[in-house]
Each structure stands twice: as C-alpha cells, then as structure tokens.
Amino acid sequence: MATAVMNRLDPRSRAAARGWSDLTIRNVFIIPTIVFLIVFNIFPLIYSLGYSFTDFSAASNEPVQFVGLQNYRDLLTDENIWSNFVITAKYVIVSVAGQMLVGFGLALLLNRSFAFKGLVTTLLLLPMMMSAAVVGLFWRLLYSPSWGPINYIFGLGDFAWLSDPDTALYAVAITDIWMWAPFVMLLSLAGLSAVPKHLYEAAAIDRAGSWYTFTRITLPLVSPLLMIALIFRTMEAFKTFDIAYIMSTQPTTELISIRLYKQAFQQWDTGKSCALAYIVLIMVLAITNMYVKYLNRAKER
Amino acid sequence: MAEIVLRDVEKFFGENYVIRKLNLTIQNKEFVVLLGPSGCGKTTTLRAIAGLEEIDRGDILIDGKAVQNLPAGDRDIAFVFQLFALYPHLTAYENIAFPLRATGESRSQIDGQVRAVAKAIQIEHLLSRRPSQLSGGDMQRIAIGRALVRRPKAMLMDEPIGALDAKLREEMRTELKRLHLENDSTTVYVTHDQVEAMSLADRIAIMNEGVLQQVGSPTEVYRHPANLFVAQFIGSPVMNVTKASVQTSGAVASVVVGEGDGSFGFPSELPQKMAAASHGQGDFMLGIRPEGVLVSRQQAPGYVPVEAHIIEPLGAYDIVDLKVGRQFIRARTASGYVGKPGETVYARLDESQTHFFHPATGESLNISFGGA
Structure with missing residues (x-):
C-alpha cells in the first residue's frame, strides 16, 4: 500500500497530538480534491454525454426526448x-x-x-x-x-x-x-x-x-x-x-x-x-x- | 601530426591566477601527460590548447603557428572529455561520423572512415547503439573514435578514463597506449593519477598551483624529482620526507633525522657534497622512498635498531612503518619479512636513493651518491 512508503508522522507534531494518523492526514488532503473533481468535472462530463443524445433544452419545460445520434448527424x-x-x-x-x-x-x-x-x-x-x-x-x-x-x-x-x-x-x-x-x-x-x-x-x-x-x-x-x-x-x-x-x-x-x-x-x-x-x-x-x-x-x- | 608549444602562457579566472607563465613543448608524436592535484591548472591548460578556454597572455603554437586567437574548430585538434560528451540523441556511428559530417564530407567517404576507426577501437558491434545503451568504457571508446576519425594534428584528453571503475581503467590504459603507438598521434593527456601518468607518458609535466614543477620522462621524475612537491606526488607509497641534518665525527658522516630522533650512517663525502651544493651545514629535508629503506632482521654493519610499528601487507610486498624516535619512516620489505608489530629490526638508508631538498624552498639540492 501507499501508506508503506509514507514517512511516519512526527510524534511531536500537532497532528499527532490530536491523534490523527498518517492515513487521516492523507485523506484530509486528497478527499476534497477528489470530491471537487467528481462534482465539477466528471459528473458533468458523463451527464452531458447523456444529454447529447436528447433534444433537451435548458430553457424550456417540454419533455426531453431521446433522439439517438440525430444531434451528431445534424x-x-x-x-x-x-x-x-x-x-x-x-x-x-x-x-x-x-x-x-x-x-x-x-x-x-x-x-x-x-x-x-x-x-x-x-x-x-x-x-x-x-x-x-x-x-x-x-x-x-x-x-x-x-x-x-x-x-x-x-x-x-x-x-x-x-x-x-x-x-x-x-x-x-x-x-x-x-x-x-x-x-x-x-x-x-x-x-x-x-x-x-x-x-x-x-x-x-x-x-x-x-x-x-x-x-x-x-x-x-x-x-x-x-x-x-x-x-x-x-x-x-x-x-x-x-x-x-x-x-x-x-x-x-x-x-x-x-x-x-x-x-x-x-x-x-x-x-x-x-x-x-x-x-x-x-x-x-x-x-x-x-x-x-x-x-x-x-x-x- | 604536430608539435605544440606553450610560451609564457598565463590565465586568470577573475582574481585566481590559474596558469602562471607556463612554458612547455610537446614534440611531434609525443605522449605528454599533465599531472597534478585537482585545481592545479592542468585541465585549464589543456582546454586552452584546445581553444575551449581563452588565455590572458602568452602564445600557443601548433606547428609553429600561433593559434591562441583561433576558435577551437580551426585548430585541428581533437578533444576527449572526461564525461565522454557523446551526443545523446545520436547512435555510436553517428557520433563518430559527426566531425566528418560537420565538414560536409561525402557519404561513402564518411562510411569508410567510420568503419575503419570502429575496427581499430573494436566497437564495430556497437555502432547502432545510442550512448544510453552503452557502458562507460564503451562510451569512452566511442568518444576516442570520434576524436581519431578526423586524423587531427593532436589528441587532447582530459582524464578520459577517470570516470571508469578501477579494472576497466587498467584495461583502457593499455588500449590508449596501443592506440597511441598505432596512430603516432601527438597526445596531451591530463590526469591526477600518477600511476596512469607513469604508465602512459613519454614525458610527464607535473603542475601545482598553476606552476609547472618538472618535465621529464617517468623514470626521470621518479628518480630525480626537482622538488619536494614532485617527490611526494610521484610514487606510491609516498616518499618519506623528514627534516634532517649532517653530523660528522672524524671521517664518519651521519644524518640525523628529525630533532635528533635517530641517526643513519652516510658516506663520508656527504659534507663536501653539501658544501658543493652551497648548502653548508644547515638543516635540509631528506627524502627517501620506502624501497630505499633497507630492513634487516639481524644486526649488520651500518644498520641501526628501530621498532616496527605498523605493517601493511600488500600482497607482493609489505609496507612497514618504522619508529625512529618520534619519526615514522615507511620501508618496503619482502612480504611477511617482519613478523609482527613491535618487533625490533635494523634499518639503513640506501644513500643512492636519497634525495636532499632545501628546507625552505623545497628545491632539490642535486646531491646524489653513485648508483642512480
């Protein structure tokens, strides 16, 4: 595991005093980034792929219809x-x-x-x-x-x-x-x-x-x-x-x-x-x- | 092939006076080694000959023509760098062909010359490889090939085998010697390794702090060092050097080493010789190589008792540190001759192998006794 190569936490550090482990600190740094990426990049990427096969319009309330490859063809x-x-x-x-x-x-x-x-x-x-x-x-x-x-x-x-x-x-x-x-x-x-x-x-x-x-x-x-x-x-x-x-x-x-x-x-x-x-x-x-x-x-x- | 003459060459790096009034002539087809400790100016001298470094004063003549203001490319010399300086994006073949292609020779001519050189340095099987796929020794072979292929007037080598491991270094040393003999190229070779210098050179030029100390054949600089620096730089193990003075009682002369730490008998003409060297009775520095210190297990005429202190067995011979009063003198003995540290043995200095130096200037007093 990646934790094996991480340096041990300095026992005198404030993090150690709070009882945080190396793993906790790693997560504190990484999880917000991952969440951000998913919410603002990956989710829209996949969601828009779905939209690209429909006649969805963000400005109207008409029911969304699946049109297949019609958009691409047009x-x-x-x-x-x-x-x-x-x-x-x-x-x-x-x-x-x-x-x-x-x-x-x-x-x-x-x-x-x-x-x-x-x-x-x-x-x-x-x-x-x-x-x-x-x-x-x-x-x-x-x-x-x-x-x-x-x-x-x-x-x-x-x-x-x-x-x-x-x-x-x-x-x-x-x-x-x-x-x-x-x-x-x-x-x-x-x-x-x-x-x-x-x-x-x-x-x-x-x-x-x-x-x-x-x-x-x-x-x-x-x-x-x-x-x-x-x-x-x-x-x-x-x-x-x-x-x-x-x-x-x-x-x-x-x-x-x-x-x-x-x-x-x-x-x-x-x-x-x-x-x-x-x-x-x-x-x-x-x-x-x-x-x-x-x-x-x-x-x- | 060419003769290289350095005349009153001087070079400064800012405040640093790195080459001081250097005069040196390298004969046609000669192999000259510039030897000295790091920072002595030997590499700068070599780079100045090549045109990679400008000099501040003096002349550099190649075949009688002053070249100090010519760019490196116009001096028609080849240079072998310590770290090979191969072009990393080119194959071995292309590296060797580079100097020929740069001057626009015809393709077929280049091919013939590259293959001939590759054969001479035995790397024909490596021609299609890139430097990153080669060992250090092979990289340096390619670099030498690149230098040879042009048939330059002279070859300049800057510690070409210094970056290789010990075994390979020995192998390459032999090969360099062979290449020199086969090609008869005027060669200037820089190294800090005195063994390399001794084994390769026709003549060695020893430098220290920008000053040329002595130029001579390997035997000459070994047997007749011009000063203390050369004496101690050449030879391994290092020459014993100790302060000494002459004492005479009647017809018997002896040399007292250190502050009266021990005295060794010497031929009675020593005082006259000292006088002839216009040095008088004063103190001097006595130098003697370990092989000039004769050791006997038995009491013998002329031998004085000393204590064996440390014994370094080196296989072919032993180096024994002899305790003479507070001084230590290293002697070279047959392997296992002195049994163990602490033993009392008898020692004598072979006067034909002693060197006398001025205590202040370190210059040799040119006193010698028979033999060598």
Missing part, C-alpha cells in the same frame, strides 16, 4: 459548423506556429548571460499572467482604426483590423501570440539550459558551424520540451473563446467554442451543444494523442 452535416472548424484550424495553426517561433526565438536570445537577465525574463512573462478578458479589451484599443497606436506606429492610416473580415482572425491570433509566446519561451529556456555545455564544446572541437550545431544538437535535444509546449498550446488554442469573443464579432472569427457558446446559451439548444462539445473533445484528444506519440519517440533518445 452537426456533422451542417456546413456552418464545418466553416467554424475551418476557422478554428486556421486560428490554431497561425497562433500556435507564431507562439512557437516567437517563444523559441526569445528563448534563444535569453539563453546567455547579460545584465538584468532575470528582470527582462520576468517582464517578458507578464502577458501570460494577465486575464484574457483584459488582454482582449486592451488589444481592441491598440487595434482601434481611429486612434490605436498600432496603426499610428506602422502608418496604416485607418485600417480596421478587427472589422475587416479578412484580417480579424489574424488580429486575434496576433494577440494570442503576444499573450502565450512567453509560455513557449519559458519551456524552451528550460530545455536550452538543460543541454550540457560540454556538448557544445565537443561540437566546436568537431568543427561544426553554428547552424549545424543548432540543427543537429540544440534542436533535437530541446525538441521534447518544445513538443510539450506545442501540445499545451494546441489544446488551448483549439478551445480559445475569451479573446476572440471579446475582440471581434465578425463571422470570420467565430471559433468552434464561440459557436458552441451561442448554441448552448443563446439558442438554448442544450442537447445539440453537448454533442458538439463531445465532437470538439474527441478532436482535441486525437490531436494531443498524435503529439504525445511524437513526444515519446523524441524522449526515447
């Missing part, structure tokens, strides 16, 4: 849903690729010693710590065609980033890149500093140029951590709701999670939205699984 043949998926895919690719490039690039720049390195790193991490709603509102101001600083700096006149249907999605993606590139940077930095220095020395002795060293030594050795960053960011980007919802109302920025929200809380089509949520879940799981397979292969070495 959703998967609905062209609007597919266009939402295409928008989401575009968004995920642009924003995750951008985050990986910017984040890894920053990490390469930071992976040396210079004055105020700690301060610079901390400042670069700030965007990640902000609330997405606040970030969205601020970037809306930054993008503002009439007096936003972005157009002023780049001399774009009154170019309307967020109301132009072609650029709105990319404008949102840029904001997401700004916010989450630091996360990739953090993981990359950890990966870069874990590459033993003597490997670079060996490569220098072996007459490897800097590009050869980067592609044959740095990249392969950092790739497991890059892969982890990629998994996290892809999952998150796939589920993006807040930034896009706040920044733009264009139909071209209607990500799948926004579609889902509208279906569930504007049209009150609860059963169908449960089905859509399940479709999204399965897709995210599938993508993540592919990455994890690559990650394991990278880690084997």
Whole structure:
C-alpha cells in the first residue's frame, strides 16, 4: 500500500497530538480534491454525454426526448459548423506556429548571460499572467482604426483590423501570440539550459558551424520540451473563446467554442451543444494523442 | 601530426591566477601527460590548447603557428572529455561520423572512415547503439573514435578514463597506449593519477598551483624529482620526507633525522657534497622512498635498531612503518619479512636513493651518491 512508503508522522507534531494518523492526514488532503473533481468535472462530463443524445433544452419545460445520434448527424452535416472548424484550424495553426517561433526565438536570445537577465525574463512573462478578458479589451484599443497606436506606429492610416473580415482572425491570433509566446519561451529556456555545455564544446572541437550545431544538437535535444509546449498550446488554442469573443464579432472569427457558446446559451439548444462539445473533445484528444506519440519517440533518445 | 608549444602562457579566472607563465613543448608524436592535484591548472591548460578556454597572455603554437586567437574548430585538434560528451540523441556511428559530417564530407567517404576507426577501437558491434545503451568504457571508446576519425594534428584528453571503475581503467590504459603507438598521434593527456601518468607518458609535466614543477620522462621524475612537491606526488607509497641534518665525527658522516630522533650512517663525502651544493651545514629535508629503506632482521654493519610499528601487507610486498624516535619512516620489505608489530629490526638508508631538498624552498639540492 501507499501508506508503506509514507514517512511516519512526527510524534511531536500537532497532528499527532490530536491523534490523527498518517492515513487521516492523507485523506484530509486528497478527499476534497477528489470530491471537487467528481462534482465539477466528471459528473458533468458523463451527464452531458447523456444529454447529447436528447433534444433537451435548458430553457424550456417540454419533455426531453431521446433522439439517438440525430444531434451528431445534424452537426456533422451542417456546413456552418464545418466553416467554424475551418476557422478554428486556421486560428490554431497561425497562433500556435507564431507562439512557437516567437517563444523559441526569445528563448534563444535569453539563453546567455547579460545584465538584468532575470528582470527582462520576468517582464517578458507578464502577458501570460494577465486575464484574457483584459488582454482582449486592451488589444481592441491598440487595434482601434481611429486612434490605436498600432496603426499610428506602422502608418496604416485607418485600417480596421478587427472589422475587416479578412484580417480579424489574424488580429486575434496576433494577440494570442503576444499573450502565450512567453509560455513557449519559458519551456524552451528550460530545455536550452538543460543541454550540457560540454556538448557544445565537443561540437566546436568537431568543427561544426553554428547552424549545424543548432540543427543537429540544440534542436533535437530541446525538441521534447518544445513538443510539450506545442501540445499545451494546441489544446488551448483549439478551445480559445475569451479573446476572440471579446475582440471581434465578425463571422470570420467565430471559433468552434464561440459557436458552441451561442448554441448552448443563446439558442438554448442544450442537447445539440453537448454533442458538439463531445465532437470538439474527441478532436482535441486525437490531436494531443498524435503529439504525445511524437513526444515519446523524441524522449526515447 | 604536430608539435605544440606553450610560451609564457598565463590565465586568470577573475582574481585566481590559474596558469602562471607556463612554458612547455610537446614534440611531434609525443605522449605528454599533465599531472597534478585537482585545481592545479592542468585541465585549464589543456582546454586552452584546445581553444575551449581563452588565455590572458602568452602564445600557443601548433606547428609553429600561433593559434591562441583561433576558435577551437580551426585548430585541428581533437578533444576527449572526461564525461565522454557523446551526443545523446545520436547512435555510436553517428557520433563518430559527426566531425566528418560537420565538414560536409561525402557519404561513402564518411562510411569508410567510420568503419575503419570502429575496427581499430573494436566497437564495430556497437555502432547502432545510442550512448544510453552503452557502458562507460564503451562510451569512452566511442568518444576516442570520434576524436581519431578526423586524423587531427593532436589528441587532447582530459582524464578520459577517470570516470571508469578501477579494472576497466587498467584495461583502457593499455588500449590508449596501443592506440597511441598505432596512430603516432601527438597526445596531451591530463590526469591526477600518477600511476596512469607513469604508465602512459613519454614525458610527464607535473603542475601545482598553476606552476609547472618538472618535465621529464617517468623514470626521470621518479628518480630525480626537482622538488619536494614532485617527490611526494610521484610514487606510491609516498616518499618519506623528514627534516634532517649532517653530523660528522672524524671521517664518519651521519644524518640525523628529525630533532635528533635517530641517526643513519652516510658516506663520508656527504659534507663536501653539501658544501658543493652551497648548502653548508644547515638543516635540509631528506627524502627517501620506502624501497630505499633497507630492513634487516639481524644486526649488520651500518644498520641501526628501530621498532616496527605498523605493517601493511600488500600482497607482493609489505609496507612497514618504522619508529625512529618520534619519526615514522615507511620501508618496503619482502612480504611477511617482519613478523609482527613491535618487533625490533635494523634499518639503513640506501644513500643512492636519497634525495636532499632545501628546507625552505623545497628545491632539490642535486646531491646524489653513485648508483642512480
């Protein structure tokens, strides 16, 4: 049993004075978490699976009818849903690729010693710590065609980033890149500093140029951590709701999670939205699984 | 293959003066071992030759060309690291091929060279494995293979077998010697293990606190240590060193060890030799290796009675601590020659194996008696 490996309770501790055993203390820590998980995650997960086969609507009192796979059939043949998926895919690719490039690039720049390195790193991490709603509102101001600083700096006149249907999605993606590139940077930095220095020395002795060293030594050795960053960011980007919802109302920025929200809380089509949520879940799981397979292969070495 | 010359090399790490005016010439095809305790600057010196460490003053010449400002890759030397520094994500084959691929040689040429080297270091069966699947000895073989495959001007090795266990170390020592003989490569080898140094080196360069103490063949540094540091660093068990002075009565000279703890007879020309070394009658440090202390169970001319204190049986021979007054002198005797601790035996110092050092500077006084 797990209790066998636990350290014995310090006999002078307060817990011991109250007559608590190791087991009691373990339970005190673990049970609330388990209860929380069951109530707020596992129960809704299973319950919504049930709803996804019905025509239940949270806004009406009509009797709930079992409709089988009808919801799924409707959703998967609905062209609007597919266009939402295409928008989401575009968004995920642009924003995750951008985050990986910017984040890894920053990490390469930071992976040396210079004055105020700690301060610079901390400042670069700030965007990640902000609330997405606040970030969205601020970037809306930054993008503002009439007096936003972005157009002023780049001399774009009154170019309307967020109301132009072609650029709105990319404008949102840029904001997401700004916010989450630091996360990739953090993981990359950890990966870069874990590459033993003597490997670079060996490569220098072996007459490897800097590009050869980067592609044959740095990249392969950092790739497991890059892969982890990629998994996290892809999952998150796939589920993006807040930034896009706040920044733009264009139909071209209607990500799948926004579609889902509208279906569930504007049209009150609860059963169908449960089905859509399940479709999204399965897709995210599938993508993540592919990455994890690559990650394991990278880690084997 | 190349000649390496270090000329007035100096290196600081901040306030630390780690290499002090080092002058050393490594001949073409020579195997030179840099030997010294940890922190003596030997590894820094090696890394400076390789170009992994910049020097603050002086010149490093390879084949007469100053290279101290060239990056490591342009010096055409190979380096074997103590912790192997193999590329963990590459197979043994790819590791050995790395230096060739880095300079863009053709695939078929690389393959031929890698296989030839693998054969020479007998690791052909391991080529498809990754470092994590190899033993320490095999990893170091691969690392040596990676160094050899380029046919560099010189091989630099930083305690290459220091991380291996004792038995494997001995095996690899022989192999390194064989590889050196087969390849005739100029080699600079760093170690703190004097046995390794003695067995491998053509010449040993002993360093301490950034200062080169002595350079010479293994026999030379063993028989004629230039100073007390070398005398005590080379040889195992360690050389006996004790303060001593000369006493003459008539034609008989003797050496008194310690503060009058005991005296041993010496040839009568000792005082003249001391005078010739312009040291006069003062105290000096007397050094004698355990094998220079002759022990007899019977009273014999020139032998003085001493008490055997501790006996360390080492199989092939015993090391016996002899109590001379308050001093202890270690002697090497045939196995089991002295029966048990506490016995009285008779000892004499073989004057041909004694060394005389200045008591303050520790420099050898260069006094020797016949024989060696």
